Amino acid sequence: MSGWLGNQYGPTDRFLTNLLVARTGGTTEGAGPFRQGDRAWLQSYGAIVRDWQFVGGHETPPINLRIECLAWLLDQRVPPGPQDKANAEAKAAAWRQAMAAGQGERVLPECVASILTQPRTYEAHHAQLVLDELQSDYERFQTYAVAGLASGEDAMDLFYFRAIGAAKLLSKAAYRPLYDSSLKAAAGVINIEGFRHDNFVDLLKSYNYAIDSRLRRPGPGRVLLEWDPAAPWLEYLISTSTDPVSGNWSPVESYVPNGTNVSFSVELPLEKRGQRYFRLGGQVPLLDGLPNNTTGTRFP
Numbered sequence: 001m002s003g004w005l006g007n008q009y010g011p012t013d014r015f016l017t018n019l020l021v022a023r024t025g026g027t028t029e030g031a032g033p034f035r036q037g038d039r040a041w042l043q044s045y046g047a048i049v050r051d052w053q054f055v056g057g058h059e060t061p062p063i064n065l066r067i068e069c070l071a072w073l074l075d076q077r078v079p080p081g082p083q084d085k086a087n088a089e090a091k092a093a094a095w096r097q098a099m100a101a102g103q104g105e106r107v108l109p110e111c112v113a114s115i116l117t118q119p120r121t122y123e124a125h126h127a128q129l130v131l132d133e134l135q136s137d138y139e140r141f142q143t144y145a146v147a148g149l150a151s152g153e154d155a156m157d158l159f160y161f162r163a164i165g166a167a168k169l170l171s172k173a174a175y176r177p178l179y180d181s182s183l184k185a186a187a188g189v190i191n192i193e194g195f196r197h198d199n200f201v202d203l204l205k206s207y208n209y210a211i212d213s214r215l216r217r218p219g220p221g222r223v224l225l226e227w228d229p230a231a232p233w234l235e236y237l238i239s240t241s242t243d244p245v246s247g248n249w250s251p252v253e254s255y256v257p258n259g260t261n262v263s264f265s266v267e268l269p270l271e272k273r274g275q276r277y278f279r280l281g282g283q284v285p286l287l288d289g290l291p292n293n294t295t296g297t298r299f300p
Contacts, residue, residue: 004031004035004038005037005038009037015045015046015047016120017046017119017120018120019045020047020048020072020073020076021042021047021048021050023049023050023051023052024052024065024069025054026054026058026059026061027053027054027057028057029056029057031058039051052069080121080122084121084122084123088121088123088126089122089126092127092129095110095127096133104134104137105145107130108134108146109149110127111127111128111131112127112149112150114126114127116154116155116158132178134181135181135182135185136178138177138181141177141181142181142212142228143228144184146185147229149188150188150190151190152191153192155189156192156196156232157196159189160182160199160203163178163182165178166178166179166182167179167203179207183204183231183232184229184230184231186231187230187231187234188229189232196232197232200231200284201233204284205284209234210230211227211230211280211281213225213226214226218267222268222269224267224268225266225268225280226264227265229264233284234283234284235282235283236255236280236281236282237253237280237281237282237283238266238268238278238280238281239251239279239281240252240276240277240278240279241279242275253266
């Protein structure tokens with residue numbers, strides 16, 4: 001059940017294949033012009049649209065009409081093959097077996113590909129369930145290399161809407177791993193130009209993000225800082241101070257992702273005496289190159 005599209009016809013709409021639309025309307029509802037516009041827009045994406053009308057206004061249609069609509073949807077759908085369900089279940093079992101063997105990084109792109117290329121199938125359904133399981137363990141997910149995970153706007157939408165859905169529920173701790181892992185996965189999507197840039201700016205400003213870093217000392221007087229991509233379009237900034245509470249922070253380095261980085265690393269000098277702190281933060285630049293949204297984490 002749904003309503004009209006609200007005259008919102010734009011390039012960010014996503015209607016995947018095999019979409020059937022059954023619509024009803026009352027004779028006195030006055031929604032004819034809206035239905036015509038929506039029909040044309042949906043059909044431009046290959047959707048099959050059928051309308052029913054009943055005597056009445058803006059109200060729920062009679063039960064017999066609802067049954068007729070449901071029967072039409074069931075009759076017109078592309079039925080699964082005789083082995084589709086069993087094959088999808090077997091594939092999901094193999095994915096879970098691989099995950100248990102520590103091969104989640106290999107399973108991740110396979111699940112994403114199934115969701116994007118096999119919509120409304122048993123395979124996509126089980127791929128979605130396995131993806132949920134992968135993203136529920138962020139401690140492990142953060143170690144995955146995601147560069148080139150998927151390509152195009154449909155892939156970016158997949159992780160954007162997973163991220164924003166989880167963000168709305170961040171008061172429940174169970175959704176934090178889904179939010180952080182969706183941002184990380186989105187950072188690995190390629191061939192998107194500026195698609196969803198402003199949406200991610202708003203998302204990161206409202207709900208922040210996590211940068212997972214590793215610090216080690218390769219030798220005397222040196223420290224090596226490493227980190228993985230945390231979110232799309234995020235630029236990384238390193239600053240330093242001798243007083244992490246009230247001291248001044250001086251910039252050291254900045255790094256701009258080029259779409260192929262699996263991780264970042266930089267070697268930094270240490271003071272011979274005293275203690276020095278480094279802060280790793282990020283900013284999301286606007287499309288005109290101006291910075292927007294900064295945050296940071298301090299570590300000695």
